[in-house]
Ligand SMILES: NC(=O)C1=CN([C@@H]2O[C@H](COP(=O)(O)OP(=O)(O)OC[C@H]3O[C@@H](n4cnc5c(N)ncnc54)[C@H](O)[C@@H]3O)[C@@H](O)[C@H]2O)C=CC1
């Protein structure tokens with residue numbers, strides 16, 4: 322199979338879908354890899370590195386997109402939709418629930434759209450989302466600390482305080498991978514940390530993990546309102562897999578925060594969980610102020626630490642990518658239930674329930690589509 326790896330064109334997206342090590346792995350299985358000129362530079366990989374690994378460097382994005390499978394990092398942006406063609410296997414983050422136009426383009430063009438973020442193991446974990454959630458969770462606190470500084474519009478609070486002065490109050494909504502990694506950083510910096518989740522078992526685990534160094538709270542609108550009011554840094558870290566993020570923090574709650582407080586909504590890639598976040602921000606213009614509160618809503622946070630992120634991401638994406646290339650997506654999905662859950666769109670059908678629901682498509686199960694093609698899952 323021919324694998325195409327385009328250069329990412331989203332604002333400050335420095336990650337790349339494959340490393341030279343990944344090229345070697347695909348070549349070993351007799352696949353051909355086309356990498357767009359300069360695609361790896363932001364992650365520290367030169368065209369020569371890719372050529373040495375056996376890739377063909379291609380200068381035209383159009384040609385790279387004509388490959389049988391395109392491996393990317395971020396969801397395509399509008400100027401890339403024109404490259405879609407029937408039967409193209411697109412393997413990348415897609416976040417379709419808040420993206421009606423992209424969903425329509427994939428459906429209309431009958432692309433086989435495999436979303437990293439919905440590949441799910443039987444134990445409910447999301448192995449292709451986890452490493453980027455680790456990165457973004459850790460970043461959320463270092464970013465929050467930066468924007469709490471006066472020159473960056475913040476109220477001038479130091480995360481750990483100093484002897485005789487209270488540390489910052491950090492409130493994290495969602496205690497999954499992002500939330501736990503944010504908590505590790507915030508606790509490490511000496512902040513007072515509160516973490517809220519609807520899953521009480523998860524709060525039990527966090528309580529054990531942090532040994533009294535943070536406070537856990539059941540997530541409900543009362544507890545969220547009380548916590549938000551006192552937060553210097555609020556981190557949004559909720560997820561309902563594949564679905565639009567629930568809006569948990571209202572405009573009224575944000576108005577109760579002190580001026581110069583900071584909100585980092587990591588869940589913005591699924592539409593965001595905070596009512597006052599009215600647009601996705603970018604690495605080049607990452608914040609805006611509303612009701613005196615600094616808002617940060619970058620949907621590709623790991624793109625700013627691309628070397629770490631590309632290595633962490635491709636560690637987990639390439640093994641599934643090789644299964645798809647070796648067996649074809651139908652057999653790979655049949656033999657690997659986790660991978661089957663990643664298929665969001667196929668043959669013009671939406672095969673992920675939350676995405677179909679978000680945009681008013683009829684949901685057709687992946688099993689159903691593959692059965693019609695005589696592949697039993
Ligand atoms: N902006 C960015 O660059 C990035 C964003 N993300 C996003 O961060 C979000 C979180 O991802 P993960 O931590 O990996 O998900 P996860 O599934 O590990 O954790 C989500 C947590 O939210 C909790 N939750 C669900 N509903 C809740 C509610 N009403 N109140 C409180 N908690 C609730 C769940 O119980 C779960 O513990 C996702 O949208 C993910 O796509 C991840 C990486 C990068």
Ligand SMILES: CC(=O)C(=O)O
Nearest residue numbers: 453590620621622623
């Ligand atoms: C998960 C995601 O949205 C990212 O890594 O950019």
